[in-house]
Amino acid sequence: MWGRFADGGPPALADLKRSGRPPRFIPMQVAEAKALACQLPAETGLPLSRRSCPELAAELTARGVTDTVSASTVRRWLRQDALKPWQYRSWIFIRDPHFPTKVQRVLDLYARTYEGELLGADEYVISSDEKTSVQARCRCHPTLAPRRARAMRVNHQYGRGDALIYLAAYDVHRAKVFGRCEATTGIVPFMALVEQVMTQEPYAGAKRVFWIVDNGSSHRGKKAVDRLIKAFPNAVMVHTPVHASRTNQTEIFFSIVQRKVVQPNDFTDLTQVRDRLRAFENRYNAPAQPFQWRFTTSDLDDLLARLDRHTSTDRHQESSIALAA
Incomplete structure (x- = not known):
């Protein structure tokens, strides 16, 4: 190195070219x-x-x-x-023309606000939904418990033991679940769930009880709103936007039920399914805490602004392609 420096000065100290595959x-x-x-x-x-x-x-x-x-x-x-x-x-594109208004109403209720005013102590928010087709699959061979270096083993073959509908109403702020099992979904089973909740305190004597529901046939449209008010004058039905049932907090509870109760679905009959669901409700309600719902109206505004930018870009690209053609 000293010889290179003596011969060529500082430039001579640079790395020499090395062999290698280009x-x-x-x-x-x-x-x-x-x-x-x-x-x-x-x-x-x-x-x-x-x-x-x-x-x-x-x-x-x-x-x-x-x-x-x-x-x-x-x-x-x-x-x-x-x-x-x-x-x-x-993914699914927004189809409800009143999407922002409907979502904001739901998000406000989660924040204990309705039409710009805070909810009182005697006002409650209920999120309700149905989990369809909960099957009873009787495995042809017993399920094997986990062992060292071996996961639980569930036999692939099973006998069908029919299915039921699991309806649930979730008190958003008190973290209490009310559930029932029915043979089918429909207006009658849904109203039975409403009666199950609204005939007990504190909901029977509440000033208002808001029921957040999706647009299923059991509670769709103005007829469902009128039917609910006629049965319970202090009840207020609030619909989520079309194809936005994920804004319904009962969906979170159903995901817990699916993971902890239903899967891997090894039941002898529907009676065992019903008993398991009822027992889980009691277990869940004992230490339950409200879900930490973090999506706010500000997040909604940001989301809608991003979607609008993407939509505007897509429209511009389509116009450019049409002009080029």
């Missing part, structure tokens, strides 16, 4: 691979719904983008931008 792929090839991954196969006439990395590698070679490339190399390229074309997520 890069096989140029940045343009990597960019074309990522662009191909971001295309729907149907747009290029391929009979595929999604491409895997081996299929992307084969397509790049067939198009002459690369001489040859491995699936692992393509996967490494996509990982740089977190692209996973072999996966997908489903």
Whole structure:
């Protein structure tokens, strides 16, 4: 090193060229691979719904983008931008023209507010829904408990033991669940649930009890509102927007029921299902705390603003394509 410095000064201290394999792929090839991954196969006439990395590698070679490339190399390229074309997520677009108003009303009730005023101590919010088709599947062989280095084993074959409907009403702020099992869903079972709740205190003597429901046939439209008020004048029905039942907190309780009670669904008959559901209600109500609902009206405003920007962008792109055509 000292000799190099003596001969050439500071520039001579720079790293010397080393031997090694030159890069096989140029940045343009990597960019074309990522662009191909971001295309729907149907747009290029391929009979595929999604491409895997081996299929992307084969397509790049067939198009002459690369001489040859491995699936692992393509996967490494996509990982740089977190692209996973072999996966997908489903979504649904807002269809309810009154979506913002309806969602804000529900979110306000969760925050103990209605029409700009705080709810009183004698006003309550009930979230209600139905869990359909809870089946009784009697496994052909007994379920085996977990063992060391072995998960629980549930036999794949089973005998069908019919199904029931599980209706639940959840007091949002008191974290209390009222449930019942019925053979079918409909107006009569739903009103039976309402009566089960509204005929006991503190709801019977409450100033107002708000019932948050989705748009199912059991409680849809103005007729359902009038039917509820006629039966219980202090009840107020509040509908979630169409296709927005996730704003109903009972859905959270049902997800807990699915994980802790129903799965892996090994029941001898419907009686055992009913008994398990009733016992779980008692167990759940004892130490229950209200759900920590974090989605507020401010979050709703931000969400709607983002959706509006995306929609405006899509409309602009469609107009540009139409003009170009």
